[in-house]
Amino acid sequence: MNTIPERRAARPIEIGKWLRPAAPALGVIAALIVGTGLLMLAKVDPVMAYGVMIKGAFGGPRQIQETILKAVPLVLVALGLSVALHGRQWNIGGEGQYFIGALFGTLVAVTFTNWPAILLIPATLLAAMVGGGLWAAIPAYLKVRRGMNEIISTLMLNYIGVLLVEYLVRGPLQDPESFLPESAQFVQAARMPAVVGRLHLGVLLALLLAPLVYLLIWRTPIGFRLRAVGSQSKVARTAGIDPAWSIAFALIFSGALSGLAGIIEVSYLHTRLKGASISGGYGFSGILVALISRLNPFAVLLVAVFFAALTIGMDAMHSLAKVPATLADALQALVVLFVLAAEAIARRGEQ
Amino acid sequence: MPWDTILTWTFFIALVTAGIRLAIPVMLATLGEVVTERSGVVNLGLEGVMISGGLAGFLTAYTVENSALGQAVPWAGTWLGIFAGILGGMAMGLVLALLCVTLKADQVVSGVTLVLLGVGMTSYLYRQRFSSLTARVSGLEPWPVPGLSRIPVIGEILFNHDVLTYISFILVAVVWFFLYRKTWGQQIRAVGEHPAAAETSGVNVSQARYIAILIGTGLAGLGGAVLTVAQLSLFREGITAGKGWIAVALVIFARWRPELALLGALLFGLADSLQYRIQALDTAQLGARAIPYEFLLMLPYFLTLAVLLTRVRKTDTPAALGRPYVKGKR
Numbered sequence: 001m002n003t004i005p006e007r008r009a010a011r012p013i014e015i016g017k018w019l020r021p022a023a024p025a026l027g028v029i030a031a032l033i034v035g036t037g038l039l040m041l042a043k044v045d046p047v048m049a050y051g052v053m054i055k056g057a058f059g060g061p062r063q064i065q066e067t068i069l070k071a072v073p074l075v076l077v078a079l080g081l082s083v084a085l086h087g088r089q090w091n092i093g094g095e096g097q098y099f100i101g102a103l104f105g106t107l108v109a110v111t112f113t114n115w116p117a118i119l120l121i122p123a124t125l126l127a128a129m130v131g132g133g134l135w136a137a138i139p140a141y142l143k144v145r146r147g148m149n150e151i152i153s154t155l156m157l158n159y160i161g162v163l164l165v166e167y168l169v170r171g172p173l174q175d176p177e178s179f180l181p182e183s184a185q186f187v188q189a190a191r192m193p194a195v196v197g198r199l200h201l202g203v204l205l206a207l208l209l210a211p212l213v214y215l216l217i218w219r220t221p222i223g224f225r226l227r228a229v230g231s232q233s234k235v236a237r238t239a240g241i242d243p244a245w246s247i248a249f250a251l252i253f254s255g256a257l258s259g260l261a262g263i264i265e266v267s268y269l270h271t272r273l274k275g276a277s278i279s280g281g282y283g284f285s286g287i288l289v290a291l292i293s294r295l296n297p298f299a300v301l302l303v304a305v306f307f308a309a310l311t312i313g314m315d316a317m318h319s320l321a322k323v324p325a326t327l328a329d330a331l332q333a334l335v336v337l338f339v340l341a342a343e344a345i346a347r348r349g350e351q
Numbered sequence: 352m353p354w355d356t357i358l359t360w361t362f363f364i365a366l367v368t369a370g371i372r373l374a375i376p377v378m379l380a381t382l383g384e385v386v387t388e389r390s391g392v393v394n395l396g397l398e399g400v401m402i403s404g405g406l407a408g409f410l411t412a413y414t415v416e417n418s419a420l421g422q423a424v425p426w427a428g429t430w431l432g433i434f435a436g437i438l439g440g441m442a443m444g445l446v447l448a449l450l451c452v453t454l455k456a457d458q459v460v461s462g463v464t465l466v467l468l469g470v471g472m473t474s475y476l477y478r479q480r481f482s483s484l485t486a487r488v489s490g491l492e493p494w495p496v497p498g499l500s501r502i503p504v505i506g507e508i509l510f511n512h513d514v515l516t517y518i519s520f521i522l523v524a525v526v527w528f529f530l531y532r533k534t535w536g537q538q539i540r541a542v543g544e545h546p547a548a549a550e551t552s553g554v555n556v557s558q559a560r561y562i563a564i565l566i567g568t569g570l571a572g573l574g575g576a577v578l579t580v581a582q583l584s585l586f587r588e589g590i591t592a593g594k595g596w597i598a599v600a601l602v603i604f605a606r607w608r609p610e611l612a613l614l615g616a617l618l619f620g621l622a623d624s625l626q627y628r629i630q631a632l633d634t635a636q637l638g639a640r641a642i643p644y645e646f647l648l649m650l651p652y653f654l655t656l657a658v659l660l661t662r663v664r665k666t667d668t669p670a671a672l673g674r675p676y677v678k679g680k681r
Contacts, residue, residue: 042479090459148659151395151459152600156652159593167645284467291460324478326588329471336464337446344454 019346024292027339028306035331044321056316057309065198069269070280070308073098073261075206075300077286079213080257082295086217087226089250093139093154094258095283096161097132101259102266103165104131106173106183106273109190117189121201124190124263132259133252135161140251144244150251158283166275173273183273192268202264206301209257213297226250258283280311281329288336307332360504366624367508372582374620375519376401376574376591380598381605381612382526383440383570388602389530390563391543391671392451395462397571398595399469400443404572405579406473407439408432409586410480412488429491432580433515433573440572441565443469448564452557455675466595474588490584491515515581520613522570527609539563543669546676556676571595597655604658606667615658619651626650 019026036046057067077094084091091097105128112120139153170181177184192200217223228236229246236243266278289307293299307328314328380401387394394400412432415421421428447465450456491513500510530536541549542559550556574594579586597619605611626647 038475090463092463142656142659146660148656149603151463152596152659153656155596156593156600156655159652160649163645163649167643171643287463288467291464322482324475324482326471326474326478330468330475331471333464333468333471336460337450337468340450340456340460340464341454344450344456348454 023339023342026342027335030338031331031334034334042323044323049317052317052320053313057313067308067312070312071304072202072206073265073282074286074289074304074307076257076261077282078289078300079209079297080254081290082297084250084254085295086230087246087250088230089247090151091154091251091254093157094286096158097135097255097258098262098279098283099161099165100135101128101132102262104128105263109186110184113187120189128259128263129256133256136251136255140248144247169273169275181275185272186267200268210297210301288332291336292339364507366628370621370624373623374616375516376578377594377598377619378616379519379574380571381601381616382609383567384598384602385607385609385612387563387567389543389669390539390560391669392560393458393673396465397598399466400440400568400571401575401595402473402591403443403469404436404440405575406586408436408576409579411435412580413486433576436572436576437569440568444564444568448561452560458673477586488584491581515577523609523613543671546671600655600659622650622654
């Protein structure tokens with residue numbers, strides 16, 4: 001049965017050995033080359049443009065802080081997804097979970113306005129995680145009980161979640177003193193406190209969660225069962241693991257972290273719940289971050305900062321050269337595409 | 352509820368006519384995905400493919416209409432735009448085929464990335480060309496079929512559309528014929544069921560999958576272009592609003608069959624049409640008691656979830672769906 005094609009046998013084995021670890025770097029380089037082409041399409045000098053980008057993202061303490069802040073929601077979403085994807089559960093509903101998390105957190109923040117910060121902040125964060133988790137529990141239930149593909153259900157719930165929040169902020173939750181579709185402003189005690197400069201508590205949380213998620217995946221029974229289910233081999237069944245719990249855990253855990261990302265952004269940056277504008281597509285970019293990081297929580301930190309730098313740098317370029325800032329989104333997807341291609345080529349080389 | 356307004360023929364005819372029209376983009380994408388998935392490749396990037404076709408079509412139509420050619424031949428912009436939409440979709444298809452067929456990369460990862468690439472890239476390219484302006488193209492007027500469109504109710508509903516709507520319906524028949532009555536189509540289905548056996552009987556698996564992906568993405572690109580060039584006459588960021596994902600869901604609902612894809616898409620078109628009508632009624636007649644429009648906009652997404660609750664038999668699914676084919680490996 002094993003007739004290995006001659007062509008593949010003749011391929012030098014070394015290709016895979018160096019290509020695979022280098023794939024992310026190669027992906028970034030290839031994407032930047034395509035990006036250069038796109039910039040020239042906009043009649044912008046690419047050398048100048050990349051200069052502006054780097055300066056915009058890392059040019060000084062203020063810029064570096066902005067980049068780190070931008071990376072926080074990406075880290076949280078991607079950490080959740082690293083867990084989910086280790087179990088091969090495709091939660092692409094991060095965006096919806098982000099919004100519902102922000103909504104639940106907001107409900108607590110605008111209700112218990114007389115609570116002290118030491119109580120109110122943990123309560124809002126917890127509520128947001130519950131909200132995001134609940135929103136992900138719907139596809140989890142549908143998958144475990146009804147066999148519904150989670151990719152489509154999580155995606156559909158994105159649209160429903162965003163629309164629900166958009167209705168609430170122009171309806172029942174609208175600030176009576178505002179003409180805009182937005183909730184009442186959070187009291188000071190409900191906002192993320194700054195720790196160093198503009199860096200807030202969320203940065204610490206993100207840094208703390210990375211090793212915790214690593215331990216969860218590699219050092220706990222939950223993580224073991226999750227990886228067994230994700231490996232799609234017979235290991236899980238032979239070991240007597242009920243995949244239902246792992247599926248539910250994977251989806252709900254990643255939902256909770258997306259919800260956490262939502263409330264952190266809302267309470268610190270916007271100080272109130274608003275419509276579509278409260279997310280920069282973090283639910284989606286987070287997927288790309290997790291993929292390039294190969295689901296490694298520590299790599300997530302690094303890649304998230306890189307993606308954040310792309311976005312912040314592109315904003316700087318936008319105000320200077322009128323290059324549409326959405327180029328950052330396209331570049332991020334291109335990076336993943338090229339990494340994917342490089343890894344696939346490497347795998348073929350190894351065979 | 353203003354029942355006297357709802358329970359009239361005029362209302363019913365307007366509802367169903369609009370429903371058919373709204374079904375066309377989703378229908379074309381679903382039809383395309385049926386072909387692709389029948390070859391064993393699942394293209395989750397449909398949303399990105401559709402929006403790419405939509406932008407390629409729109410940019411071409413806009414450019415031609417504002418050129419000497421467009422001044423001389425008024426319909427050139429629309430039809431060249433539609434053609435460009437197909438090519439735009441196929442270009443994305445080529446990326447997917449390279450990744451999933453040639454390089455045997457993970458189909459889910461490739462698909463999700465393709466969506467984000469399509470959405471990000473179209474947003475960049477549109478803003479780069481028009482910044483924040485809303486550009487418009489001329490669109491496509493309805494062409495009532497002479498004679499047939501006069502038949503009461505049925506004629507009014509079925510034969511009062513633009514030419515692309517008729518073409519789309521014909522395409523369903525063409526795809527059905529192609530899949531079930533032509534050797535090519537049979538080969539594609541064989542590759543999706545049992546690639547190793549197909550290979551043994553002399554079918555080139557990779558080639559069949561390339562063809563199936565290009566047909567599928569061409570149709571999805573056409574769907575996107577119908578939306579932007581013919582129906583809405585404009586492009587917006589994220590204009591497909593999940594239609595590509597809905598199409599992915601509809602393929603399951605349709606049990607991978609073209610004729611049922613038509614049915615599923617019509618169901619969606621009707622729901623969408625109903626949603627718009629209720630919005631219009633609401634503001635006109637119910638005033639303050641209106642159902643919030645956000646809830647009406649949620650309808651297609653809820654319907655997608657509902658549709659996926661229907662049980663699918665294992666035998667309906669192409670057996671090799673989602674699995675890369677490596678020669679000599681089983």
